[in-house]
Amino acid sequence: NAGVTQTPKFRVLKTGQSMTLLCAQDMNHEYMYWYRQDPGMGLRLIHYSVGEGTTAKGEVPDGYNVSRLKKQNFLLGLESAAPSQTSVYFCASSYGVQPQHFGDGTRLSIL
Amino acid sequence: GESVGLHLPTLSVQEGDNSIINCAYSNSASDYFIWYKQESGKGPQFIIDIRSNMDKRQGQRVTVLLNKTVKHLSLQIAATQPGDSAVYFCAENRLSGTYKYIFGTGTRLKVLA
Helix, strand or coil: CCCEEEECCEEEECCCCCEEEEEEECCCCCEEEEEEECCCCCCEEEEEEEECCEEEECCCCCCEEEECCCCCEEEEEECCCCHHHCEEEEEEEECCCCCCEECCCEEEEEC | CHHHHCCCCEEEEECCCCEEEEEECCCCCCCEEEEEEECCCCCCEEEEEEECCCCEEECCCEEEEEECCCCEEEEEECCCCHHHCEEEEEEEECCCCCCCEEECCCEEEEEEC
């Protein structure tokens, strides 16, 4: 019973590098989300998906792209990393508008 | 992780005492609220929720109170235990029936032995 699994757990990038954060859920949830968590701020929604093959922008989408090719997976991409993207990234999933289940986060540092 | 919680308000409570954590929300139209617990290095974990047509809801050792007049939400933890040490934050659903939540910044609860 894994729930929501995020990989990697930690990563350090140099400015301008690209990478993909992976999220997998085994609860057959339709909805999936990517958030970032920064000191002194609440979770902020980056992108979300309401079903396989669909994605939409959240509150802070700039500099990120996402894909939902399979129902259980939601990928977050940084095409050209910037120091402002240093954060802890959380993936979540939910059944409809029910409370979201979160992964344990990816701690990303951009130098 | 720890770096996220550096500037959070902290509530220190003796083990066995009751804890009360508060949250002010901003939108009087919000109609659904959730409390989450976040342990160090972990993701947020659902604790309890309440809809705006209720004033109080109880779970196992936890109670959520909602005061719509002053837009205030509180989480009460009875007989606080060391395992309750974590950051607690509330989330409000601003668009009824959607996934769009506004998350609070949280309060760190420290349980003193």
